[in-house]
Amino acid sequence: MTVLRCASADTVYLAPDDFLHQTFSETPQPSVLWLDQAIQTKLTAVLGHPYPQARLRYWRAQGKTAWMLDEIGKEYPITAGFVVSDNHIERAQVLIYRESRGDEIHLPAFLRQFIGSSLDGERLSNKIDGITGATLSVNAMQRMARAALVLNQLAQ
Amino acid sequence: MNPHTRSRARRISLLLHRWHRRIGVMISVFIIWMAVSGWLLNHTAFLDLAHRSVTTHLIALRYGLNEALPTQAFNADKHWLTFTDESAWLDGKLLSTPLPQPLGLIADAKTIYIANASTLLLLNDNGALIDSESTNLLPIPVITRIGFGCNGIVIADRQKQFASSDGVNWEMCEGDVQWSNAQPLTEYQLAIIKPLVQPGVSLERLIQDLHSGRFFGAWGPFVVDAIGLAFVLLALSGLWMFSHQRKQRAHRH
Numbered sequence: 516m517t518v519l520r521c522a523s524a525d526t527v528y529l530a531p532d533d534f535l536h537q538t539f540s541e542t543p544q545p546s547v548l549w550l551d552q553a554i555q556t557k558l559t560a561v562l563g564h565p566y567p568q569a570r571l572r573y574w575r576a577q578g579k580t581a582w583m584l585d586e587i588g589k590e591y592p593i594t595a596g597f598v599v600s601d602n603h604i605e606r607a608q609v610l611i612y613r614e615s616r617g618d619e620i621h622l623p624a625f626l627r628q629f630i631g632s633s634l635d636g637e638r639l640s641n642k643i644d645g646i647t648g649a650t651l652s653v654n655a656m657q658r659m660a661r662a663a664l665v666l667n668q669l670a671q
Numbered sequence: 672m673n674p675h676t677r678s679r680a681r682r683i684s685l686l687l688h689r690w691h692r693r694i695g696v697m698i699s700v701f702i703i704w705m706a707v708s709g710w711l712l713n714h715t716a717f718l719d720l721a722h723r724s725v726t727t728h729l730i731a732l733r734y735g736l737n738e739a740l741p742t743q744a745f746n747a748d749k750h751w752l753t754f755t756d757e758s759a760w761l762d763g764k765l766l767s768t769p770l771p772q773p774l775g776l777i778a779d780a781k782t783i784y785i786a787n788a789s790t791l792l793l794l795n796d797n798g799a800l801i802d803s804e805s806t807n808l809l810p811i812p813v814i815t816r817i818g819f820g821c822n823g824i825v826i827a828d829r830q831k832q833f834a835s836s837d838g839v840n841w842e843m844c845e846g847d848v849q850w851s852n853a854q855p856l857t858e859y860q861l862a863i864i865k866p867l868v869q870p871g872v873s874l875e876r877l878i879q880d881l882h883s884g885r886f887f888g889a890w891g892p893f894v895v896d897a898i899g900l901a902f903v904l905l906a907l908s909g910l911w912m913f914s915h916q917r918k919q920r921a922h923r924h
Contacts (some may be wrong), residue, residue: 572808
């Protein structure tokens with residue numbers, strides 16, 4: 516047996532460049548964080564697996580950092596953006612959704628739950644309510660939110 | 672209950688017993704299969720069934736899949752990239768990050784760059800992902816070409832070309848560029864790639880089709896419907912026999 520990746524239908528809720536334009540009054544140049552072994556160990560603790568890239572771009576200005584992360588819900592990666600300020604999530608946004616179901620996670624009522632959340636050990640300080648039929652996508656968003664907070668600490 | 676009614680009830684009970692047993696034996700294999708396949712489908716994510724492909728000649732025939740071999744490759748330094756509509760292989764290994772319809776391949780001492788119209792992948796020498804950049808965050812909306820020039824990697828659309836030494840910061844490039852172009856696959860490359868190109872379907876799809884009967888063609892779902900009806904008959908006959916026996920016992924006492 517071999518691994519087969521099937522094509523997915525991408526739903527773009529917010530283009531990554533628009534996410535940056537909405538976050539910063541003037542989009543800064545990207546910075547790069549290399550995900551070495553020590554960082555991957557910390558990411559594994561919050562994601563449950565290493566991040567599948569060797570480096571991540573992020574954007575820093577006006578006292579906040581913006582991160583765009585990919586995480587698989589069930590089959591396909593969900594791309595989400597997080598803005599972190601003072602070690603708290605200031606904004607969470609689903610950018611591109613590729614799964615066949617569970618896209619309710621893009622709704623503001625769900626995403627608002629992340630605002631103000633910080634890391635409490637390896638958990639989010641805010642309780643995030645699940646969505647029936649979107650459990651795997653909800654879990655993926657929580658993992659990415661935790662990873663964004665960890666990465667923000669590491670990029671200080 | 673008069674003797675005539677009692678005898679009739681006994682006859683019905685005997686008939687039901689006989690057919691209950693027969694139906695039970697006939698569909699026992701199906702019951703086990705439906706239960707096992709149902710369990711598997713309930714845990715597709717955990718078992719990663721969507722990403723496991725079954726690639727046999729029989730499956731290819733059943734699903735009408737074509738075994739289209741790649742004909743072209745992009746070559747850069749010691750690396751080569753070949754592709755079909757479904758997949759791409761770097762140096763004879765399935766690309767770890769799916770990238771449909773690649774446009775070119777560039778490689779320097781440390782990094783391999785592969786682009787399609789919407790994404791630029793940066794891989795290390797072993798093919799592991801360094802970074803994946805969508806055109807949303809690149810200086811051009813659609814990549815049409817990738818090449819070497821202006822002291823770095825160059826991406827271009829129909830009007831402009833931009834160069835970068837790290838894939839992060841890009842500057843307009845107006846110098847000469849050596850573009851990556853596809854070339855016919857060599858005999859060596861073809862020999863490596865041929866055994867790898869086997870069309871298949873995901874294990875999840877195969878189990879779903881077997882579970883629903885669709886695998887067996889247009890009549891398959893009706894056969895599964897008939898088996899479902901047999902389940903209902905089993906349940907009803909079982910209930911009838913259970914209640915009849917209780918009544919008989921109560922009558923004896």
